[in-house]
Amino acid sequence: MLSGSSVAVIGGGISGLVCANRLSQLGINNTTVFDTGKHAPGGRCSSRQVIIDGRAHVFDHSAQYFTVTDSRFAKIVSYLHRKGAVKIWNGKLGHLKSGKFSVDKNITQAFIGVNGMQDIPKCLAETLNLKNSTWAGNVSWEAASKKWRVDRHGYFDYLVIAHNGKCADKLMSSAGAPQVHRLTQVRFCHQPDLKDKRMQLCSLWALLVSFPTPLKLPFEGVHVEDTDISWMANNTAKLRDPSRQQTTSNECWTVFSTRQFGSRNKCPQENIPPKVEKEVTDRLLQAMKRVTGLAQLPVPNYTRVQLWGAAVPMNILKTGDECVFDGQHNVGICGDWLTSPCIQGAVVSGLALAERINKHYTGADTSSTVLVPDFVAADGGIIGAFPTDANMVFKPSK
Ligand SMILES: Cc1cc2nc3c(=O)[nH]c(=O)nc-3n(C[C@H](O)[C@H](O)[C@H](O)COP(=O)(O)OP(=O)(O)OC[C@H]3O[C@@H](n4cnc5c(N)ncnc54)[C@H](O)[C@@H]3O)c2cc1C
Numbered sequence: 001m002l003s004g005s006s007v008a009v010i011g012g013g014i015s016g017l018v019c020a021n022r023l024s025q026l027g028i029n030n031t032t033v034f035d036t037g038k039h040a041p042g043g044r045c046s047s048r049q050v051i052i053d054g055r056a057h058v059f060d061h062s063a064q065y066f067t068v069t070d071s072r073f074a075k076i077v078s079y080l081h082r083k084g085a086v087k088i089w090n091g092k093l094g095h096l097k098s099g100k101f102s103v104d105k106n107i108t109q110a111f112i113g114v115n116g117m118q119d120i121p122k123c124l125a126e127t128l129n130l131k132n133s134t135w136a137g138n139v140s141w142e143a144a145s146k147k148w149r150v151d152r153h154g155y156f157d158y159l160v161i162a163h164n165g166k167c168a169d170k171l172m173s174s175a176g177a178p179q180v181h182r183l184t185q186v187r188f189c190h191q192p193d194l195k196d197k198r199m200q201l202c203s204l205w206a207l208l209v210s211f212p213t214p215l216k217l218p219f220e221g222v223h224v225e226d227t228d229i230s231w232m233a234n235n236t237a238k239l240r241d242p243s244r245q246q247t248t249s250n251e252c253w254t255v256f257s258t259r260q261f262g263s264r265n266k267c268p269q270e271n272i273p274p275k276v277e278k279e280v281t282d283r284l285l286q287a288m289k290r291v292t293g294l295a296q297l298p299v300p301n302y303t304r305v306q307l308w309g310a311a312v313p314m315n316i317l318k319t320g321d322e323c324v325f326d327g328q329h330n331v332g333i334c335g336d337w338l339t340s341p342c343i344q345g346a347v348v349s350g351l352a353l354a355e356r357i358n359k360h361y362t363g364a365d366t367s368s369t370v371l372v373p374d375f376v377a378a379d380g381g382i383i384g385a386f387p388t389d390a391n392m393v394f395k396p397s398k
Contacts, residue, residue, distance in 0.1 A: 004027050004028035004029065004030060004361065005028055005030065005157035005158055005357075005361050006030040006031070006032075006155075006156045006157050006158070007020070007023055007028060007030070007031040007032070007156055007157065007158040007159075007160060007357065008031075008032055008034065008136075008139075008148060008150045008153070008156040008158070008159050008160065009031060009032065009033040009034065009160040009162050010034050010136045010139070010150070010159070010160065010161055010162060010163060010171065011033075011034070011035060011043065011160075011161070011162030011163035011335075012033045012034070012035025012037060012041030012042070012043065012121065012125065012130055012132075012162075013035075013041070013042060013043025013044060013045065013121070013162060013163065013335070013346060014042070014043070014044075014045050014120065014121065014124070014336075014343055014346040014347055014350065015162045015334040015335045015336065015346040015347070015349050015350035015353075016033055016035070016041075016043075016160065016162030016163070016334070016350065017033065017041060017121055017124040017125055017128065017350070018076070018124060018346070018347050018350030018351055018354075019160055019162060019334050019350035019351070019353050019354045020033050020128050020160075020350075020354075021124060021127075021128065021354075022350065022351050022354030022355070023354045023357060023358070024127070024128075026354060026355075026358040027358075028354075028357065028358060028361065031128070031129065032129045032130075032131060032153070032156075033125070033128055033129065033130045033131065034131045034134045034135075034136045034150070034153070035130065035131070035132055035133075035134065036133065036134065036135050037132055037133070038132070038133050039132075040118060040121065040122060040125075040132070041121045041122075041125050041130060041132065042117070042118055042120070042121030042122075043062075043121075043163070044062040044063055044308070044311075045062060045063040045117050045118075045120055045121055045343060045346075046061065046062055046117060046118050046121065047059060047060050047061065047113070047115075047116030047117055047118035048061045048208065048304075050208070050210075050252075050302060050304070052210050052248075052250055052252075052301060052302045053248070053250065053301070055247065055248055055250075057210060057235075057236075057248070057250060057252050057302075058115060058116040058118075058235060058239055058252070059116075059208040059235050059252055059254055060112075060113070060116050060117045060118075060233070060235060060238075060239075060254055061206050061208060061254060061306060062117070062206070062308065063117050063342075063343055063384070064112075064117070064221060064231065064233050064254070064383065065089050065093070065110040065111060065112045065221065065386075066110070066111050066112075066342060066343040066344060066386070067107060067108075067109065067110060067111070067342075067344070067386045067387055067388050068109070068111065068344060068389075068392060068394065069344065069387040069388065069389040069392055070344055070347075070348055071392075072347070072348060072351055073344045073347045073348060074392065074394065076347060077111060077394065078394070080119075080120060080123055080124075081394075081396055083123050084114060084119075085113060085114060085119040085120055085122070085123035086111050086112065086113055086114060086119065086120060087111070087112060087114050088109055088110070088111060088112075088394070088396070089110040089111065089112045089220070089221075089238060091219075091220030091221065091234075091237055091238055092218065092219040092220055092221075093107060093110055093219065093220060093221045093222070094219060094221075094222055094223070095222060095223050095224075095225070096219070096222040096223070096224045096225065096232075096291055096292075097224075097225040098225075099291065099292070099293040101217075101218050101219050101222060104223075106388050107386065107388055108388055108389075108390050108392075108393055109393060109394055110386075111394075112238060112239075114239075115239065116235075116239060120343075131153075136150055136151055136153075136171065137151060137171070138150075138151050138171075139151075139159060139171055139172075139175045140174075140175055140176055141159075141175060141176030141177055141329050141330075141331070142155070142176075143176070146330065148330065148331070157330060157361075158330045158331070158332070158357050158360075158361075159330065159331040159332075160331075160332055160333075160334060160353060160357075161180070161184065161331065161332070161333045161334075162333075162334050162335060162350070163335065164184065164186065164199060164201065164310060164313070164335055164337050165186055165201060165309065165310030166186065166310070168184040168186075168333075169181070169184045169185050169186055171184075172184050175331075176329065177326055177329040177331050179326060179371035179372075180324065180326050180329065180331050180333065180371065182371075182372075182373050183199070183324055183333060183371065183373050184199070184333070185198045185199070185373070186198055186199045186200070186201055186310070187199070187200045187201075188200075188201055188202070188203060188263075188266075188309070188310070189201075189202065189263065189314075190202050190203075190258075190259035190260050190262060190263040191259070191314075192314040192315055192377050194315075194376075194377060197373045197374060197375065198373060198375070199313060199315060199337050199373070199375060200313070200314045200315050200375070201310045201311065201312065201313055201314065201337070202259040202262060202263070202311055202312050202314055202382075203259070203262035203263060203266055203307060203308060203309050203310070203311055204230070204256050204257050204258075204259065204261075204262045204307075204308045204311040204312065204382070204383070205256070205257035205261060205262055205265060205280055205284065205305055205306070205307055205308075206254060206255070206256055206257075206305065206306045206307075206308060207253075207254070207255040207256075207257075207280070207281060207284040207285070207288075207303065207304075207305050208252070208253075208254055208255075208302070208303065208304045208305075208306070209252070209253050209255065209285065209288075209300045209302065209303045209304075210250045210251065210252045210253070210300060210301050210302040210303075211250065211251045211253070211297065211298040211299075211300055211301070212249060212250060212298055212299075212301050213249060213251070213298050214236075214249070214251045215234075215251060215253075215292070215294065215297070215298075217234070217292060217294075219234075220233060220234045220237045220238050221233040221234070221238065223381060223382075223383075224291050226258065226287060226290070226291050227258060227260070227261070227287075228257060228258060228261045228283060228284065228286075228287035229255055229256070229257060229258065229261075229284065229287045229288065229291055230256050230257060230258045230259075230381075230382035230383060231254075231255070231256040231382070231383050232253060232254070232255050232256075232288065232291075232292075233253065233254050234251060234252070234253055235252040235253065235254060236248075236250065236251045236252050237251075250301065250302075252302075253288075255284050255287075255288055256382070256383055257280075257284060258382060259382060261283075262307070262308075262311065265279070265280055265283075265307075266307070266309075267307065269306075269307040269308070269309040272305065272307060277305055280305045281303050281305050284305070285297060285300070285303075311383075312341050312380075312382070312383060312384050313336060313337035313341045313378055314341075314377065314378055315337075315375035315376060315377055315378055316337060316338060316339055316340060316341070316345075316375060316376065316378045317338045317339070317374070317375060317376075318374040318375055318376045319369070319370045319374065321338070321352075321369045321370065322338065322339050322348050322349050322351075322352035322353075323338060323349050323350075323352040323353035323356060323369065324338065324353075324369050324371065325353065325356045325357070325360070325368055325369045326368050326369075326371060327360055327366045327367050327368040328368065330360070332353045332356060332357060333353070334346075334349040334350045334352070334353040335349055336349065336384075340378065340379065340380065340385045340387070341378050341380050341384045341385050342380065342384040342385040342386065342387070343384075344385075344387065345385065356369075
């Protein structure tokens with residue numbers, strides 16, 4: 001039975017899905033999540049399935065793995081583990097500098113989705129009212145009724161903005177909550193400018209490439225020090241199920257560019273000109289050969305490039321608040337760009353906003369968070385933050 005307030009969550013990435021689940025646990029279960037994802041939710045935590053030589057191959061094309069230091073997140077990871085959605089990545093993971101690989105000793109445990117990172121949002125969305133393939137283009141606050149109208153989808157008591165970038169800025173520009181709109185304004189760059197008070201996001205290119213023969217490299221995932229490449233991972237090794245015999249000799253890799261490369265080669269991400277596609281593919285393959293020190297790369301049997309225009313936040317809220325909430329207009333924001341640029345950051349932000357909405361709904365706290373855009377540089381590397389805590393080792397129960 002539906003009870004409590006109705007909530008519209010715009011964005012089915014990790015923060016939006018976690019927020020909707022927590023609302024439901026708190027008894028607010030009349031929540032609808034709207035997400036643009038055509039096949040599945042997940043946003044920047046998703047995978048791409050590709051048929052190569054007649055067989056399905058999975059590439060993690062955004063988030064690669066995650067670490068855990070927050071006890072609230074640890075509970076969710078335990079749940080995901082029990083549901084068979086995540087596992088510990090035991091492959092060699094580290095850094096590649098001047099052709100030399102070194103294991104990352106700081107990372108006590110890295111987690112991945114069992115069949116790709118897509119398993120995480122898939123599991124989180126299981127019990128939610130999710131509208132896939134749905135773009136929210138217009139939202140407006142109706143002060144008299146204290147309701148949010150979302151396109152033709154009707155009226156809601158609360159609105160959650162669980163996405164960022166130009167979309168959120170545009171969506172909120174005439175929604176009737178100007179302070180929240182100011183917090184969604186964004187600057188795209190490859191280096192944070194600390195004097196600029198807006199959220200700042202970098203752009204990254206992803207190259208998905210399959211080789212017909214293995215590269216025989218001594219690692220499964222590496223953060224790379226290079227002008228063009230920042231990360232490479234062997235999806236085939238990472239997602240291998242040791243209980244099954246391998247049926248393909250193809251090796252599928254994900255390669256991410258640096259921020260500078262992302263800015264230099266920026267173009268409309270929904271409509272990449274063929275010339276740019278070819279140049280970026282060639283440059284990233286050349287860089288892959290250079291950083292691995294291989295004499296020759298096998299000729300790929302599949303390539304695809306993708307631009308993450310709003311890839312990774314470079315700054316986060318200075319106040320330390322884990323979410324934004326406007327108690328006058330019943331609207332909040334959650335996402336990694338408020339807390340920490342990683343899966344854990346998105347989760348804690350989604351949880352915090354759900355708690356805040358519940359307190360507002362029950363009357364326990366009807367105040368707003370600080371609604372002034374003020375950001376500080378975020379910790380972490382090019383593809384996000386990987387916080388570690390040696391005391392927090394997950395012991396999976398059998
Ligand atoms: C290339 C890359 C590599 C990364 N690697 C890692 C990693 O290895 N480890 C790690 O921890 N983190 C990594 N990150 C960061 C991590 O992916 C994010 O921190 C996390 O997924 C953010 O989740 P979110 O819910 O805040 O936002 P998002 O995932 O961006 O979710 C927003 C969702 O809203 C949807 N949306 C947008 N506009 C609308 C609209 N108008 N209507 C409906 N839906 C809308 C989008 O489609 C999207 O699904 C990486 C990010 C990138 C880009």
